[in-house]
Amino acid sequence: MYNFEFERPGSVAEAVAALKSEEAQALGGGQTLIPTLKQRLAAPAKLVSLGGIAEMKGVCLNDDGSLSIGGGTTHAEVARAAAAHYPALAALAGGIGDPAVRNRGTIGGSLANNDPSACYPSAALGSGATIVTDRREIAADDYFQGLFTTALDEGEIITSVRFPVPEKANYQKFLQPASRFALVGVFVAHYAGGTRIAVTGASEDGVFRWSAAEEALASGAALDGMAPEADGMIADLHGTKAYRAHLTGVLTRRALQAMA
Amino acid sequence: MPEINMVVNGRSMRAEAEPRALLSDFLREDLSLTGTHVGCDTGQCGACVVHVDGVAVKSCNMLAVEAAGCEVSTIEGQAGPDGTLNALQQAFQDHHGLQCGFCTPGMVMSAAALLKENPTPSEAEVRAHLEGNLCRCTGYHNIVKAILAASGQDVSGIAAE
Known part of the structure; x- marks a missing residue:
């Protein structure tokens, strides 16, 4: 280099x-x-x-019941410290990369990079988290803006991420075993106001909310046989657009089943 | 060039290195500790795993300056001062947990981190923990067996392959 x-x-x-x-x-x-x-x-x-900023490390439960995670907190630390408060998030963190990667990689780094196949963006978007930076707060719905693109300005630092803790949640990751990223990953979180479904690894635009499935659930419909449009999905040697669209449906149903 | 200080295998060491120097290169080139291997240099194979402040990291994916002031353990620090292998290393030898040996330093350091966290892991836990360590010779079977044996578990029922 x-x-x-x-x-x-x-x-x-x-x-x-x-x-x-x-x-x-x-x-x-x-x-x-x-x-x-x-x-x-x-x-x-x-x-x-x-890495030397102590105020950006750690996991803490806020008075309103939400969970704040310092931007410099490693995946391994989130897997440990969030387990009692937000098990689905802790499980997601504990499945990123491999143990040595989890001892170095941070939640802030992952969200700032916004890799289209990374796990954390789906948790942040699926939880309706708030990205807290050195200068403002950004709702997850506004934060993710496409492939490796976020609402962050030049030089803006994610100091923490605030997760509303759902009643139930589950993350289903279909592992791409060589890269250990998600071939497709689906994060489903159930809140009093409704169910949010965020999908990573599938779309050419990066993480997205599968609104059609959210609406179907809200109206009490089942998701049997449902899948998002294959158009706009990632196609590579590991899977076609149609395959990723199909996986999105399958993994969403698996997550819902695991939450039932 | 900045001077980087760290405690490596219990000894204070220092050398000058550029900010871009990887921890793996610093250990190998500047401190002459060539036991840490660089296999892929892309953070995937795990041959370069060392411990920094007690946790396993891929040293080819960390800058040496980031480890300044830290305690670093490498494969050279595993055996006793007289060269006696520790229990984990001895188990690798006893159970033929290596063939060419290139991945072994990383395997031993990853396994040591696992046993510190989880002194009696199941076979599935050992395999899951080693997902960031690649071995192209053994098929992993005897590596897993060696780690289970080092944890004091009975491996007599596990057939050699």
């Missing part, structure tokens, strides 16, 4: 200041960014590590 300057600030304020310089890039756990740098697909002039 090309060389770069390196800073490791101890606070969010210092990190924001460090990211103001030209071509600076935040570094979370590096599990995607470092391979990207090695391939010279990115060449930042400066990396600003978020």
